Amino acid sequence: MVVSFRFNHQFLTSFLITITIATLKSVHTTTTTNTEFVKSSCTFTTYPRLCFASLSTQATLIQTSPKLMAHAALNITLASAKSTSAMMVRLSSNVQLKPREVSAMRDCVEELGDTLEELRKSIGEMGQLSGSNYEVYINDIQTWVSAALTDENTCTDGFEGDDMNGKVKVFVRGRILVVAQLTSNALALINHFASIHG
Numbered sequence: 001m002v003v004s005f006r007f008n009h010q011f012l013t014s015f016l017i018t019i020t021i022a023t024l025k026s027v028h029t030t031t032t033t034n035t036e037f038v039k040s041s042c043t044f045t046t047y048p049r050l051c052f053a054s055l056s057t058q059a060t061l062i063q064t065s066p067k068l069m070a071h072a073a074l075n076i077t078l079a080s081a082k083s084t085s086a087m088m089v090r091l092s093s094n095v096q097l098k099p100r101e102v103s104a105m106r107d108c109v110e111e112l113g114d115t116l117e118e119l120r121k122s123i124g125e126m127g128q129l130s131g132s133n134y135e136v137y138i139n140d141i142q143t144w145v146s147a148a149l150t151d152e153n154t155c156t157d158g159f160e161g162d163d164m165n166g167k168v169k170v171f172v173r174g175r176i177l178v179v180a181q182l183t184s185n186a187l188a189l190i191n192h193f194a195s196i197h198g
């Protein structure tokens with residue numbers, strides 16, 4: 001009786017350990033698969049390193065879905081555009097800026113406002129994409145995200161010219177550049193999703 005209990009106990013323990021290891025291995029494999037998916041999807045973008053850096057943390061959510069990948073890319077782009085816009089609003093009230101710089105900053109905030117609107121609309125339709133509205137919605141999204149990219153470039157153009165403060169110019173252009181690269185990546189991922197969806 002005692003021997004048999006001991007045998008069962010040992011058997012149960014090793015059985016549980018085996019199960020635990022198998023589960024951990026499978027969780028690990030899934031995580032690796034998801035991360036690999038993000039990495040390979042990023043090869044469709046113009047800025048793959050920025051793509052991976054910004055989206056690898058979302059791998060668990062994205063799993064291996066091209067649609068969720070595009071959706072997550074839009075989410076990240078919106079968050080970045082929002083914080084950049086807020087930063088520009090704060091900067092535009094800086095008393096040390098020249099009138100020319102303040103005006104470029106205000107124009108830029110307005111263009112970023114359009115960008116935010118276009119990204120929000122795109123995210124809204126991305127979340128509601130279905131078989132029946134697919135054609136119309138994917139078209140809307142491609143149009144809006146392209147428009148967002150144009151607005152961002154218009155903003156940067158406002159900071160051209162030698163009469164602008166060098167530091168302000170470099171700082172603003174650097175921030176907008178990141179938003180524009182994230183937008184370009186999101187558009188590439190949307191186009192990729194559309195191309196395999198047919």
Ligand SMILES: *[C@@H]1O[C@H](CO)[C@@H](O)[C@H](O)[C@H]1NC(C)=O
Pocket residue numbers: 058061062068069071072075
């Ligand atoms: C995108 O953001 C929305 C709203 O915050 C969230 O509900 C959704 O899960 C996000 N989707 C992805 C794929 O990141």
